[in-house]
Amino acid sequence: MKGLSLPVITDPPVDHREVEAWLQTLGGPVWLMLEGEDDRRCRVVTTLLHGNEPSGTLALHRWLVERPRPRTRLAVLLANVRGALSHPAFTHRHTPDDRDLNRCFQPPFAGPAGELARSIIQDLESWAPECVIDLHNTSGNGPAFAVATHRHPVVEALTGRFCEQLIVTDLRLGSLMELPLTVPRLAGCPVFTLECGGALQPAARDVADGLYRLLAECPDLTALPSAPGLEVLVHPLRVELRPGASVAYDRSPRPDVDVTLWARIDEHNRGVTSPAAPLGWLGHHGLACLQARDGDGREHVGELFCVRKGRLHARRPLRIFMATTNSEIARSDCLFYAVPLA
Structure with a gap:
């Protein structure tokens, strides 16, 4: 793990405490690395870029109790831990003294959020992952949907298992999912945002849980068949x-x-x-x-x-x-x- 910018906890131990207490022990942004059967390959999930969008974290906490053993290495980022723990927990998109992290994945990388975004990019470049999925909750209640910057068969096969719509956007906001357009070493990597649904909807946690399990259990993402019925909408x-x-x-x-x-x-x-x-x-x-x-x-x-x-x-x-x-x-x-x- 030499050269990585953020702390990495390998094969994190089972933790039965409440999720807030668990996050307190992490101390800040951290990668949780689940070693896999084939450690030459890596898949990535990012969560908690927004502190008020907890479903990816809640599902991960629940899933780790099962001590999963993925087919490949699975790296999961818990990003805005400070924002998530600001009282009351899981209600702050980011702290008042900082910027929206998911608008910071482009130069000049100013301030703490910009520095964190640059560190995340450096780590992703080190791993050359097979895919990167950024888990979010929608700002209001609603069904799950996915967003990407271009169509890709792996993106469509994965998203079609968890939602009915994939939005292909040409809007550029400095979000993590735009990295294949700006970081040469990530060009061609399937990267997309999965909006799991509203933060208070139990189904949103189930979507995140299903994604972790699929990424852990599927030996070859390129062999996933296309999911029928996926609606692709362009240029929101x-x-x-x-x-x-x-x-x-x-x-x-x-x-x-x-x-x-x-x-x-x-x-x-x-x-x-x-x-x-x-x-x-x-x-x-x-x-x-x-x-x-x-x-x-x-x-x-x-x-x-x-x-x-x-x-x-x-x-x-x-x-x-x-x-x-x-x-x-x-x-x-x-x-x-x-x-x-x-």
Whole structure:
């Protein structure tokens, strides 16, 4: 393990304590390395890049009790341990004095989060893994889905076993899944994000648990057959507040904000959003308080939405993902992602 940037715990012992107590013993970001039958090969799972997305960690803690022996080495990263343990536990995306780690996987790697991202990249380069899967929870309740920067047969075979949609995005935000585009030694490596579902949904932990087991038990990922029924959606649009705009969530319009989104907007994370369904209410600035840019920075908000009697509606059927009811995340990150359907 010479040359690695982060601590590595090999074959971590079984720990029956509560997960928070277990994380306290780790002391910070750490790799847990499960030695496999074939130690010449390595597969990687990253978890807890966001401290309020615990399903990957909870499933790992439960699975380690079984003392698994994978077919290959399996390296699992527990990244933002400090953010996860900030009181109350598993509620902080990151600590107030730091940046969103999953926006730091590109230069200049500034601050503690940037330095951590650079260390993770160095470790991944050292291992030349067969795959890298970044486990997350969705910001609101909803089904599991996957996100990648391009189509790859291994990505599609894996994601099709845990979700019904794979989103292929051209948006570049500095996330971990973009590394094959920027790190030559990771070019060609199947890397994707698996959004397991809402942090409080028991099914989300089951998705993460299933992924660990599949990666541990499958001898050859390239031989996995394609999963039938996987829907591949391309070029999502990132719907955000414009700078200075305000948002709230309620069951009726709030006169003191620019955008009042429906209190259960995360219900639109399932199925297709019809133009007939109101998404919320807009103030006197109307659509001017929103933006929806593609990967080239082009604006599409007027193509996606319209205003009817002060209500926000889709102009055409949409697939909506990552709709949150957390106003802090809505302001600092985005309201949701949308893919227009023909």
